[in-house]
Amino acid sequence: MHSYLIDGLTVLFPFEAYQCQLDYMKAVVECLIKGQNGILESPTGTGKTLSLLCASLAWLEQYKIHNSDSNEAPVQIIYASRTHSQLAQVVKEFKSTDYNRMKITVLGSRDQLCIHPEVKNLENSSDKISVCREKVHRKTCLFHRNFEISKLDIVKLPPMDIEDLVKAGTQRKFCPYFAARELKEKADIIFMPYNYLLDAKARRIHKINVRKSVVIFDEAHNIEQQCEDAASVMISSLDLASCLDDITKVMQWMIKSQSSEYLSTVSTDDNEENNIDANALTITQDQISSLKLKIMKLEELLDEMKTTKGNIPSPGDVAFKWLKSAEIDFTAQGDIQQLQDINQFIAARSGSIFRSNGHSLLKLAEFIETVHPLDENGQPCFTFDMDAQRKSVFKVYIEEENNNNEQQRPSIIISKRPKKLHYWCLSPGFAMRQLCMQNTRSILLTSGTLSPIDSFKTQLAIPFDIIIQNDHIIEKNQLFAAILPRAAGNKHILTSVYRTRQNPEYQEALGQTLHNVIKNIPGGVLVFFPCYKMIDEVVATWKNNATYEIMNQRKRVIIEQRNKTRFESQMKEFNTIIENDQRGAMLFAVARGKLSEGIDFSDKSCRAVIIIGIPFAPHQDRRVIAKRHYLDEMNRGNNKEIKLGDVWYNQQAFRAINQCVGRVIRHRRDYGAVLFFDQRFGDNTDKLSKWLCPYVHTVDFTGMMKGLKEFFAQYSSNSTAQQITHPIQQAFFASVTHSTTMMTSITPKSVTHTVSSEDILQTTLKQS
Structure with missing residues (x-):
């Protein structure tokens, strides 16, 4: 175990730390000591999780010693990540630290x-x-x-x-x-998924108290969308009709269960679900009748609403007024509780007295609480009409229900076409501000791909005083990165814009280029496409002209499956091939898909990542259109030459690309290639991760083939990868006497504080 003195705090680390790890731990310690928020970007493979755990737990241990006499609730570290598999990996890292004696739980x-x-x-x-x-x-x-x-x-x-x-x-x-x-x-540290923290409803249900606690969001590159989703909700005419159907059956049961004739027929041998009296439901008949009238009013009003025209949604107060017309407002805690009680009653008896599972009742309760949020104590967060800021942040989009759903509708009112009402939050800052208002001590966001930092921190709308962007720990001879603007033969331009990607000539040229390039790449190759549809189209073309067969002979081709069970079996197949077949394997995957994060493709599992095109979100998607329009509206009165919607749209695509790139280097001794098969990358290298930019150069096909051959040749005949040492590490530890425990005082290089300049995106979004 090695010991480092960071800002007066002793941090124990399992290994000799690299300079980038020390810089990272310095930033964490500074955030926690000062009670400030931080954005911490460090490339995949630089040991950020271990650095984050050791620095934060060292601080907490010292804080507890200095505040042992306090009668207040204990300060905790709340560590959130996107998936349970990611959390399991973090717990594994925690067990390897000297702080593994501290108390933890995983929610x-x-x-x-x-x-x-x-x-x-x-x-x-x-x-x-x-x-x-x-x-x-x-x-x-x-x-x-x-x-x-x-x-x-x-x-x-x-x-x-x-x-x-x-x-x-x-x-x-x-x-x-x-x-x-x-x-x-x-617990000293609580591990949980994102939504437990970002969703105010989930915080209340799970009794998560963030007051004076340190909140950490790992893999935070997705947090903007997670914040918006946590504050968004949808309800449909079908849902409301199902609610009415459920409530009507409950009312009938209540009346029947109170009759002496019914009670005399209930045998003590009857099953548990039927052998229950009316006291099993705490809601009264008057209350359930009142609730039914409110839902009938909501259904009637929703049926009368006009669908959204021109893909531009209405202000958020449309949902507010819709609920208010049915006498549902910020005092709706009683309505929410009654809906939940009825759902619980029905779900416990489904399949016997009731055919329904009561899901729609919970959907309506969730909708009401999203529009009228409650705090951790069950009290309304807002006790007034929707203000201008919330009107602009929240939007309502109304569309007609699918015709298939209309036939299934058990409605009392079937005079109009059924509708769906979407209530969208278009600013991630809303959920983040709600969290910050709970008096957190510090909020730390960390990932390998947070750039561009300025827009990222401004979108989240809370202050971030400490920012770090680490370089990688690898040397230049460990990564080959190149942009290929033209296909093999130098005839066809590589660009997968929508009008081009369906062109058979482009598809054939892309296939020829790919199957030639993989000749010079050992082991596993991950090929990322913008969408599943493009994979389906190019594979169909390649199977018709034998290109796919040639690829499959050179490397076993596996196409990412959307089904979870089939996907897991595919990964086992891929790993088996990597271990047993010298040719290796090639995975066709989708940017933002399962393979772009959360799976460790270290060493020969991934010797190259190939990016086909730029994964822009579907430009006709209603929510994407609404988000771009919202940002453009926010910019009115500022710099009209800059369309903030376009800026955001591009940033999201390149953040997804940077996440894909992170699959190739997983630790200090790893090596591999990153290849960009699209000429547009030549004009957009500034949007790639900061650590990657020095490696990237533009080449022709001949140059790429030569470069790849020479790059992998240095690793083909011996264990060169095992001999790599990092110059920063050598310089840092040159004067240190090695022992079981080392105490070192550090002065990091790359921690920065308040950014000196703000671009137009920041200035505008701060007003939203």
Whole structure:
């Protein structure tokens, strides 16, 4: 274990740290000591997760010592990532640190944690929630009862990820879901998915208290979209009609269950669902009748609404006024609770008395709470009409329901075509400000691909005082990066704009170029396309002219599957080929897809990443159009020559590209190539990750083939990769006497503070 003195704080690190890791830990420590927010960008393979954990836990350990006499709730580190597989990897890193004695928990849903045989086999997550709550309430869940009995022993469990906790719960017959929640109260660090933090509803439900805590968002390159999605919601005429159908059946059951004739027919041998009296539902008949009238009014008004014209949505207060017309406003906590109670009642009895699962009731409750959000204590966040800022940030888009849904509609009112009402949040800053307003100590965003930083921090609309953009730890001879503007033979321009990508000549030229290039690349190759449709089209062409067969002979071609089960079997097949077939394999994947992040393609699993085209979002997508229009409107009165919608549109595409590029170098001794098959990259190198830019050059086909051959030749005959040492590491440790533990005081080079200049995007978005 090695020890470093950073701003007066001793940080223990499992290995000799590189300069970029020390710079990174310096930035983390500074954020936490000063109680400031930070944006921390460090390329994949530079050990950012380990640096982040060690620096933050070292600070927390010292903070707890200095504040041991405080009567306030303990300060915690809340560590969020996008997927549970990513969190499992972080927990694995945590166990390798000297801080693994600290208390942790990993929060997950019942989908991951429930072990009750009946509940875990339900297909729908909402059903699992409702049935679980019912069983807990009625004390019919053995695992929850055992959890209640064993709480004192459970809190003594060693650090566990979700898989470990499920295994322990299964063996000892206690509930892992409630165990994770119990461990949260005393944990030093809590791991959870993004949505638990960004969604105010989820924070309240899971009782997540971020006050004075350190909030970390790992893999934060997706956080803008995650923030917007957390504050967006949709409801349809079909949903409302289903709500009415559910409530009508409940009302009929309430009347029937109170009759003496019905009660006399209920045998003590009847099943649990039927042998229940009216007291099982706490809502009164008057309350449920009032709720039904409100929903009938909502359905009637939605049917009368006009669909959105010209793809330009209406201000957010349309949804506000729609609810208000049915007497639903910021005091709607009672309505929300009643909807949830009825859903729980129905879900626990589905398949017997009721055919419905009550899902639509939860959708309506979610819609109401999104428009009228509640804080962590269940109180309304806003007690006034929607102000100008919220009107501009939120937009309403109304469209007609699919004809198939219309035939299924169990509606009381079928006079008009059914509609869908989308309530979109178009500013990620709304969710981030709501989080920040809970009095967090620091919010840290980290990833290998956050650039461009200026627009990123401005979109999120909270102050970021400390920013770091690390260089990579590799040497120049470990990466070959080139832009290829023309195909093999120098005849066809490579550009996959929409009008070109369907051209058979372009598709054939692209195929010829690809199958020639992979001749000079060993091991695995990842080829990223803008969309699945393009993969389907080019593969169909290549299969017709034998190009695909030639590729498959050189490297086994595997095409990314959208189905989760088939995808997992594909990955096993890919790994088997990489290990056993010298030719290697080539994966055709989609930018922003499963293969672009979260999977470790280290060493020979990925010796090259090839980018085909630029993955712009579908320009006709309604939400994309709304976002671009929103940004352009925000820029009115400023610099009219700059269209902020276009700036954002381009940035999102290149951030996805930079994420794909990160698949190729996974650690300090790794090496590989990054190839851009599109001439447009020549004019856009400034949009690539900062660390990558010095490596990139434009070449013709002959130059690329020669360069690749020479690049991989240096690694073909010996273990050169194992001999690579980094000059920064050599310089830094040259004067250090090696021992089991080293104490070093550092002065990082690349931490910056407040950015000196703001572009037009920042100036405008600050006003939104």
